[in-house]
Amino acid sequence: MIHQLVSVKQVPDTTNIRIDPETGSLIRQGVPAILNPYDAHAVAAAAEWKEKLGGKITVITMGPSAAEAALRECIEMGADRGILISDRKFAGSDTLATSYVLAEAIRAIHDEDPLDLVLFGKQAIDGDTAQVGPGAAVRLGWPLITYAFNIREINLDQRYTLVERRTELGIEVIRAPLPAVLTCEKEIAEIPYAPLPQLIASLQYEPELWSAEEPVAYDVTQIGLKGSPTWVAKTGTPEQHQPGETIDVDEVGVKQAVEDVMKKMLANNSVVSVLEG
Amino acid sequence: MTRRFWVFLEQTSGVLHPVAGELLGVACRLRSEIADELEESGDDAIVEGILVGHNVTDLAQQAMQFGADRVYVVDAPPFRHYLNRPYTEALVSLVKKYEPEVFLVGATTLGRDLAGAVATSLKTGLTADTTKLEMGIARKNPNKLLLATRPAFGGNVIATIVCDSRQPQMATVRPRVFDMPPCATKVSGEVIQETIEIPPEMMAVEVVEVIAEEGSKVDIEYADVIVSGGKGLGNPDGFQLIKELADELGGVVGASRAAVDGGWISYAHQVGQTGKTVRPKLYIAAGISGAIQHKVGMQDSDFILAINSDPSAPIFEVATVGIVGDLYEVIPAMIESLRERKGARA
Numbered sequence: 001m002i003h004q005l006v007s008v009k010q011v012p013d014t015t016n017i018r019i020d021p022e023t024g025s026l027i028r029q030g031v032p033a034i035l036n037p038y039d040a041h042a043v044a045a046a047a048e049w050k051e052k053l054g055g056k057i058t059v060i061t062m063g064p065s066a067a068e069a070a071l072r073e074c075i076e077m078g079a080d081r082g083i084l085i086s087d088r089k090f091a092g093s094d095t096l097a098t099s100y101v102l103a104e105a106i107r108a109i110h111d112e113d114p115l116d117l118v119l120f121g122k123q124a125i126d127g128d129t130a131q132v133g134p135g136a137a138v139r140l141g142w143p144l145i146t147y148a149f150n151i152r153e154i155n156l157d158q159r160y161t162l163v164e165r166r167t168e169l170g171i172e173v174i175r176a177p178l179p180a181v182l183t184c185e186k187e188i189a190e191i192p193y194a195p196l197p198q199l200i201a202s203l204q205y206e207p208e209l210w211s212a213e214e215p216v217a218y219d220v221t222q223i224g225l226k227g228s229p230t231w232v233a234k235t236g237t238p239e240q241h242q243p244g245e246t247i248d249v250d251e252v253g254v255k256q257a258v259e260d261v262m263k264k265m266l267a268n269n270s271v272v273s274v275l276e277g
Numbered sequence: 278m279t280r281r282f283w284v285f286l287e288q289t290s291g292v293l294h295p296v297a298g299e300l301l302g303v304a305c306r307l308r309s310e311i312a313d314e315l316e317e318s319g320d321d322a323i324v325e326g327i328l329v330g331h332n333v334t335d336l337a338q339q340a341m342q343f344g345a346d347r348v349y350v351v352d353a354p355p356f357r358h359y360l361n362r363p364y365t366e367a368l369v370s371l372v373k374k375y376e377p378e379v380f381l382v383g384a385t386t387l388g389r390d391l392a393g394a395v396a397t398s399l400k401t402g403l404t405a406d407t408t409k410l411e412m413g414i415a416r417k418n419p420n421k422l423l424l425a426t427r428p429a430f431g432g433n434v435i436a437t438i439v440c441d442s443r444q445p446q447m448a449t450v451r452p453r454v455f456d457m458p459p460c461a462t463k464v465s466g467e468v469i470q471e472t473i474e475i476p477p478e479m480m481a482v483e484v485v486e487v488i489a490e491e492g493s494k495v496d497i498e499y500a501d502v503i504v505s506g507g508k509g510l511g512n513p514d515g516f517q518l519i520k521e522l523a524d525e526l527g528g529v530v531g532a533s534r535a536a537v538d539g540g541w542i543s544y545a546h547q548v549g550q551t552g553k554t555v556r557p558k559l560y561i562a563a564g565i566s567g568a569i570q571h572k573v574g575m576q577d578s579d580f581i582l583a584i585n586s587d588p589s590a591p592i593f594e595v596a597t598v599g600i601v602g603d604l605y606e607v608i609p610a611m612i613e614s615l616r617e618r619k620g621a622r623a
Contacts, residue, residue, distance in 0.1 A: 015431065174485065230404060248600075270559065275526070
């Protein structure tokens, strides 16, 4: 029997975010909040191993009450217990403070019901920092395997896991003692189709609510704005580029369009240096 | 007082990653940006490299050619292969000993794995994937701070992040975001050997095997020519045509997130916020609409040619030249034109 924990985040679907061309500000209205895609695959991986070894999956998330929806989605995929860590005192937490909140929650869960594996998505698509998983692993003092894309083996008797991760040099096969912390690529597992009873159960599921005091009494100097050494000094929209010339094939024909483009390319020193080199 | 600007000198198998050189260039510039403060206070500032590995001490020389005044070297068998725990231990020990003000790490697979662990151990701030770094005044702080700018929300927002209460101020930077500084032929500098004890329990994780992977070696970050394809190819086979044009130009194949998510091509080819940042001399985007998250990864290319049948595609906003038309007509015509040109030259 294996006890796995997956830490997930609800994020705005960044593929649907648009900038208001008039004001230059972010249009968040109507942008759906989704379960961070990498986290969804991590939950799917946990579900596969629960299927193989038996056991249970605990899912945690830190966020506003609306993040319950993300937990329900995890229940639908096969998680057994969902915990929403939510408190206004957490507002403004950066990656350092967030890793503290999550690591303390994971430790509390582990003390009560020992964990074998902790999974994170490799990064959240809103912040793209990839820092919270490694941060939590360090705080827990557990082995960290980032960019995992395949769990080859989990051996509960000998207390180790064999995990494949992708690096610039190729695939590394890592052996780590349990409990270990993984941050997962999407290839870690396919998102399953939920069987109907699971789907119904998820709709009725009420996640547990954890605050900044209960059941973990957080150190207020380590959470929220106070516990966050980084802060945002300025935000803006990306620089607008001066668009170049476009040539329409319908107007000039393919041959002429390509000829014109080749001429422009050959008038550029950079391009010439690679084409003549 | 000595104000220290640190760069992690990433190496694998005794080869220095180019991002180490790029970051030394950045560190030297950052130091020059506090010249006024140094003059006033009488402090000095120094650019230092941190080199960890086994049989790697020779690389310190290269770091000095790129501007390091001093290199601290941790050279011992436990550091032969990168492992998070021992490397974190080494960096954390050195930071505690020397107290650098700024610490820059490459945003590579290794660097991201390491920087998050180091920053958390030190309880300091870390800004990931920065695209602009400068020393400047923020929030009434008497001294200049590292102003670290990065894209967020898939590149839709640019945020400047500051860490004023803790040190070092840490940031990761992707390869290719900054220029490689000129490489000096004669250098002077100091190499300091450091010994870090690694207790056996920190070696509990082991690399059992490394499998070279087909396609993982596509080095799009440092390619001079990239031809990228997106969903506009219509199907995965479209990448054969992309490859043909890339081969003709002596370049490599890139891809949009949509094409990678669709399973048309491997992640190693992905350009953009969730892929690689590239800056080739020639970038050709074919059938790529140009979502902001793609543009932030390629907009600094020297020459951008966009080919798309939709004249309103955002990719044209960053293109040097755009062709509105069917890529299946345009690319074969380009290949033909390039071949004719080659024939004429031969």
